[in-house]
Amino acid sequence: MAKLEDDLSFVPEQFSGRARLFPLPNLVLFPHVMQPLHIFEERYVEMFRDAIDADRLIAMALLQPGWENDYEGRPPIAPVAYLGRVVTWQTQENSHYNLLLLGLRRVRIVQELPPSRLFREAEVEVLDDEYPQSGSELRPALHHKLVNSFERMLPRIKDADELFNQLSVDSISLGTLTDVISYALDIESRIKQALLSEPCVDRRAAMLLTHLQIASRDSRSLSLADFPPAFSTN
Numbered sequence: 703m704a705k706l707e708d709d710l711s712f713v714p715e716q717f718s719g720r721a722r723l724f725p726l727p728n729l730v731l732f733p734h735v736m737q738p739l740h741i742f743e744e745r746y747v748e749m750f751r752d753a754i755d756a757d758r759l760i761a762m763a764l765l766q767p768g769w770e771n772d773y774e775g776r777p778p779i780a781p782v783a784y785l786g787r788v789v790t791w792q793t794q795e796n797s798h799y800n801l802l803l804l805g806l807r808r809v810r811i812v813q814e815l816p817p818s819r820l821f822r823e824a825e826v827e828v829l830d831d832e833y834p835q836s837g838s839e840l841r842p843a844l845h846h847k848l849v850n851s852f853e854r855m856l857p858r859i860k861d862a863d864e865l866f867n868q869l870s871v872d873s874i875s876l877g878t879l880t881d882v883i884s885y886a887l888d889i890e891s892r893i894k895q896a897l898l899s900e901p902c903v904d905r906r907a908a909m910l911l912t913h914l915q916i917a918s919r920d921s922r923s924l925s926l927a928d929f930p931p932a933f934s935t936n
Contacts, residue, residue: 712787712806714828721761721785721809722749723822725777727769730894731762731784732881733805741799749821750788750799758788761809761826764895776814776822782899783826785809805881808901829901831877837904844907845876851914852883877903880910889913 724739724746731737741750753760763783771777784805791801809826833841874882884897893913900906 714807714830717759717828718757719812719825719827720815721759721783721824721826722753723763723779723783723814723824724749724760725763725765725769725779725822727765728891729762730764730885730891730898731786731803731805732885732894732898733784733807734878734881735805735885736789737762737786737803737805739801739803740794741801742796745820747797747799748819750791750801752819752821753788754791759785759806760788760803761785761824762803763811764891776817779811780895780899781811782829782895783809783811784898785826785828808898831875832902833877834902834904841876841904844904844911845879848876848879848883848907848911848914851911851918854918875903876907880907883914884910 729737741747749760761783763779765773766778766780769777785807786803786805789802789804791799793799808829810829812825812827815823815825837844880897880903884894897906897909900909
């Protein structure tokens with residue numbers, strides 16, 4: 703098994719640009735987070751084994767509305783996905799697997815490749831976080847507003863204090879902060895997908911801040927996604 707620092711490292715220049723696709727209808731993941739997954743469908747067992755034999759990379763993609771009509775085939779997926787690395791795994795009965803996937807980067811689907819395996823594959827482009835020079839003077843204030851907005855909601859969010867204390871919010875980048883909060887909040891998949899799809903950190907933070915401000919005026923209680931997250935099944 704590779705060391706954790708090897709799992710965390712990712713050199714885009716060494717990435718082939720070919721990604722195994724693992725599309726799900728209701729799970730949007732982000733860089734900097736870790737998600738347990740349970741693998742049992744034959745095509746995804748093959749995908750997992752292929753990943754383990756090679757670079758251990760899997761791209762999680764959100765299925766577009768209407769996927770129910772062609773789930774066993776190749777229903778449309780969102781154009782931006784999450785590239786993660788399998789950190790560890792356990793073999794279960796009947797060749798099922800439990801694994802932990804660590805988020806590395808956003809990727810844009812350039813084109814899906816013709817089917818040659820049971821699982822889907824695509825040519826992808828790595829998307830780096832963008833920090834425009836034009837917004838650099840406003841970025842510290844945006845970071846502060848985002849932290850304060852989330853902090854004000856903590857009393858309404860079950861078990862959020864522990865997560866917030868672990869973030870070291872004053873020292874992490876704005877891009878990391880937006881990704882961790884976006885992943886942690888129990889919000890609609892379409893909103894999470896919009897946040898995942900935005901490489902510009904300033905715009906992404908502004909989008910998240912707007913959502914938090916709207917949610918803070920809602921009298922209904924808010925919640926975190928399961929933390930630690932539960933195993934997501936395919």
